[in-house]
Amino acid sequence: MRDATDGHDTAPVQEAAWWRHAVIYQIFTPSFRDADGDGWGDLAGIIEGVDYLARLGVGAVWLTPIYPSPLQDAGYDIADFTDVGRNFGSLATFDRLLAALHARGIRLILDLVPNHTSDRHPWFVESRSSRRSPKRDWYVWADPAPGGQPPNNWLSRFGGPAWTLDPATGQCYYHAFLPGQPDLNWRCPALRAAMHDAMRFWLRRGVDGFRVDAAAVLAEDAALRDEPPNPDFTGDTPPPERFRRTRTDAQPVTLDYLAELRRVADEFPGRVLLGEVDTAPDTLPAFYGESTPRLHLPLNYRLIDVPWKANAVARTVQDFLDALPDGAWPDWVLGSHDKPRLASRVGPEQARVAAMLLLSLPGTPILYAGDEIGMPDVPVPAEQAQDPFERCVPGYGLSRDPFRSPLRWEPGPRGGFTTGEPWLAMGALPDACSVAAQETDTDSLLALTRRLIALRRERADLRAGRYRRLLSEGGVFAFARWGGGTGCTVILNLTASIVTPALSCRGRVLASARPGREGERVEGPVRLGPHDGLIVGDEG
Structure with missing residues (x-):
């Protein structure tokens, strides 16, 4: 509910669910950690990293597919929805991982891939x-x-x-994707029942929810009519975009299928459904479900594609909040296995400002593994390409391999990821761009991310308070958060210049993007250095 001051009320209308307050950490499973030396990230590797996740302070982990698969598309070609692929481990290993996470208060979300299977299923x-x-x-x-x-x-x-x-x-x-990924027919009741049972298999095992892959494209035009031409198609447009996908994307009946998935999830208290959908203002309310519940969190990728300018970022935030139906909870994504790395998009210095933005906006932040240490895109030679986009549609810059390179745990050619040959090229990164190097550096991006997550956990205004934009000009984006008896002002400099925005604050600096300002007293206008950001706790 918005008020006359352009605020947004994110306080829950009922007892808050865990996913409203948790920071969700997305792991691209093949690239997190390899425990058995075959070069492929696995569940045992994640078990080795659970203490790292606990120190980071995340409340939930979302894993990309872990199922049996011929791995033509990084595991999104699934040969069995109710087992663990041998590259990833076993059901017994999965149970150990789930127990290890739950023992540390961390929930587990699995990828659900309902649109298609492997042709070996x-x-x-x-x-x-x-x-x-x-x-x-x-x-x-x-x-x-x-x-x-x-x-x-x-x-x-x-x-x-x-x-x-x-x-x-x-x-x-x-097949909307590879020939080895035939599409399921969601108009078939028996198929839908089988998918619901697959969900129940994992929910009974203790999984805390699902991220629904390609959630908006479950159904196609029943009459199989041709797609219309794409009026924006040029010689520079990738060939798969020759037609507009009006017959294969966002068919109205898909909303009914998402409502069915939600009913299955609701059979198990405290579970959550995330979904990969179009979050444009005119479509967003339907994916939440204004009268019929659907997704708890339609994944909001809009900040990934917006120009990194204060007015553009602020407008994108406000447009998303304004589009929310009553009672809906926002979420924010700045990094993804399908998009260029945050540090490569905005630069390594602005990555610190971006971390402050992600962890102080109203709603649920979703952090992509590696962004907490500022990993950039890693070039992958064409001859080593793994992504079907690069193999099948070369020459258009569509490869997602650079965003999927294994996590750097320590300096060195294999980065502490594996003792074998990594499944994907790891390139050469500075030694400082590793978990080991940043663990002991109190000024590192990793340390800043931990402090921001801890601050969010401590303060009701950041977890679930209201929001009001204060300023979005001169390269500065500032907003207020308040609730639960506390309030703060977030001031972010999205430029490389020194700025003093026309904004007065009174209080103490709770967090700063650049080292050395935490604890500083503020009264009046605030001077920000290049690539700086502050969270100022209000006083008086």
């Missing part, structure tokens, strides 16, 4: 065995067009037609 093996298979309708099949052409003009996001002919049955199956 038993469901698809059965589906393609015969047109009369009981599971034929679990996937999207269609007769080819005359001359053996694809049924329509739909394109795979990884390039080429989104249809592959199955010679044995004479029909084509639809």
Whole structure:
């Protein structure tokens, strides 16, 4: 609920759920830590890192897929929804990880990938065995067009037609991604029931929730009509974007399927659903579900793509808050396994300011593993590419490999990630860009991130207070947070210049982006150095 002062009320209408106050830490599982030396991050490696997570202060960990997979797409091609892939460990290892996290007060969120499976999944093996298979309708099949052409003009996001002919049955199956990732048919009740049971398998095991991958694209046009041309398509546009995805994205019935997922999650108290969806102002309310509950947290990636300018960032924040339906809880993402690294987008000095922003905005912050030490993008030679975008649509700069390079635990060519050959090139980074180097440096980005998370945990105004924008000009973004009897002002300099914004504060500096200002008394206008930021606790 907004008020006349342009504030935003993020106080919960009922007893606060854990995910409203937790900092969620996203782990790209193949790249966190490898315990067995095969070069591939695994669950045992995460167990080795749980004390690090506890020291960091995060309240939940979100893992990218850990299921059995041929690994054509970093585990997003799943061959079994109710097991752990041998590259990652076993169910027994998973149980040990879950117990270790829970013992430290850290929740566990798994990736749920409901849009497609691997072509090696038993469901698809059965589906393609015969047109009369009981599971034929679990996937999207269609007769080819005359001359053996694809049924329509739909394109795979990884390039080429989104249809592959199955010679044995004479029909084509639809795949929004790789041919090895056939799409599930969510219009089939039996398929939906099977996916719900897969969710229950993990929820009964103690998982605290799911992040729903590709949550907005579960259904396609039932009539399989052609996509319209993309009016913005030019010679520089990647070929998969030749058409607008009006027939394969955001079909209205998808909202019904998300509501079903929410009902399954709600069978287990205290569980959360995150979702990869479009958070544009006109679509956001439906994904939360104004009358029918859907996602607790539609993942808000909008700050990743906005220009790093004070007025643009402030406007993006306000637009998102203004679009929230009553009772909805915001969330913020500044880093992702699908987007360039934060430190590469804004620069290593502004990465400290960005950490202050992420951890002081109203709502749930989601921190991508490696951003707490300022890891930049790591160039990966084309001949070592792992990402299907780079292999299938080369030359357009679509590769996500640079954002997925393994976490640097210590200096050296393997970075303490593995004793073997890393699955993805690790490049050469400065020794200071490692956990080991920053652990003992009280001025490091890691130390700052820990202090900010601890401050957020201590203060009701930062966890769940109200928000009001104060200033967004001259390179400075400032806002107020208040609630629970406390208040503070956050002042961020998004430039390399010295600035003194037209803003008066009175209080004590609780946190600063640059070293040396914490504890400082402030009264009146505040002078900020280059790449500086302050959180000032109010007085009087």
